[in-house]
Amino acid sequence: MIIWLKRNLFRSVGDSIISVAVAALSGWVIWQLLQFIFITGRWEIIQVNLKLLLVGRFPEELMWMLGASILALSFWIGAVASSSKRDLNNRTSLIKTGFGLLSRFGLIIALGAIIIALAGTLDAVLLGIGTVAAIALGRLVGLARRKIAVLAKIPWLVWQILLVALPLVMIIQTLLVSDLSEWGGFLINVYIAILSIALAFPLGVFLALGRRSSLPIVRLVCTSYIELVRGAPLFVLLLLAGVALEFFIPSEIAPGAIFRAVTVFTMFTAAYLAEIIRGGLQSISKGQTEAGKALGLSTVKIIFLITLPQALRNVIPAQIGQFISLFKDTTLAGAALSMLELLKVGEAITKQDDYLGQGLVYESLGFVALLFWVGSYVMSRESQRLERKLGVGIR
């Protein structure tokens, strides 16, 4: 330990001075931060407005549906995660497993605990316990498929559809019953981000393929689309989406703000994604296509079985970076389309009568930043896991 310190921090007089200075500075910053979090910070503003921050003006009587959706999603994640091809006989010790879980999900668990503590209601505690139970149940169901012969006979695709049906039905039901314009807070950010990612990904793939197409018209259309959308600032596109539709459609039947936001985010992200994926496709050697041709595969099969899987795998970091950027950019929708998303709510609550002019913007923006940071960091971590699993750089 002492040798390590000497070698790494105090090798020379200059090193020692820098080490001490940096240590003092970071110590001071951490001290200030801890003081703010535990002593001076007035977190009641978050506590009181927690529901507003998380779900906006979502109707109280429908909150149970939201909870049920979260439980169904947790169940699905648990079931899908356990259906991977891990060796069942390769048992690791309980402590090791626990540590692994903690390092992977610790951040989410901690955030969940903070939110439950802030909410301080029985419902929140129950939802927390229910989420853990739903994940465990999902894992059990996933495990059952591999242990019980009858379940193992169900084709893979049918099984996946069965699993995803429950959360999907639940979410669609929630969407149908509640008025989308009453959604708000973090829920809106997550909803827009997930929907836009799901839509932008396939669109991006097809734009990338289109730009490399041998048909001049397809190439021209895709290239113009990409260059046009990439050249415009996202904020301008969002502002345009807010007003431009009224040119063509009467405002009574024009789609709502969320629909417009999702459309813009999808179009914008797809254009960037297309260039990322095109870069990936260019990294695949010509020999791969030739080998596919020599095997007698059709052009479509060569793309979807050989070049595209490799290309997508090679550009995972850049793709996830784009998704993280999209997730955080959803805050722009608040300013451009006056949507009550997390940042907008975070700002608004500091102007409530009880808190006006008390400088509580640190607490409120701190909480907003925390939610986004946890979301982005989890995405980044999971992408690294995915990279390792798919063996980028190794094969």
Place this chain on the structure above:
Amino acid sequence: MTEQAFTDATQIKGGDSAEPIVTMEHVVKRFKDFTALKDINFRVGRQEVVVVIGPSGSGKSTMIRCINMLEEHDEGRIVVDGTELTRDVRNISEIRKETGMVFQGFNLFPHLTILSNISLGPRQVRNMPKAEAEALARSLLERVQIPEQADKFPAQLSGGQQQRVAIIRAMMRNYEWLILDEPFSHLDLTNATIAWDLITQQAKKRNAGIIIACLDPYEFIKADKIFHL
């Protein structure tokens, strides 16, 4: 001096083929200003083993790649199994269906296991059931003495092992003729002989012709014809 030192093929062994399956007449291939192939005349018959030798850069690969249209020739005629090669998409895929090819650089698919690499062709092109294709793949891997590599990925194999996988991948095809581009470059003599025995045995079964490009003729290849580029 021009850059066209080795461009026409000289036959140095064997006579003419009575029933040619691949015919090249006055074939010319250019890459921009560089003429890679000049006036190639070449015939391969059914069940024949034809060796194309020549130093590196002499155009061996280019010549045999013209046969399944991985390269398009600029002049002359190439007739394969009675069809002349043109840019018509349908006849390209017909020709490719009947060709087995081993690439100089193997061109294995790095994202698929060895087993998937080998069984992909028959499963996707001939709709062979997965179990059947994989059983066949495993039996062929056994023949070239690398059955234990089946579930690994190409990057985890040595060059020689990858080359044998590439050979087997071509063997799985319903080929009428085989094109082998330096197929033994990474193999020792023992393993090359084993691989060659497998190739000839399978070719005989299918009544197929074999075209091999290599730097020097191997002793164990009993060539019916040898061309020098």
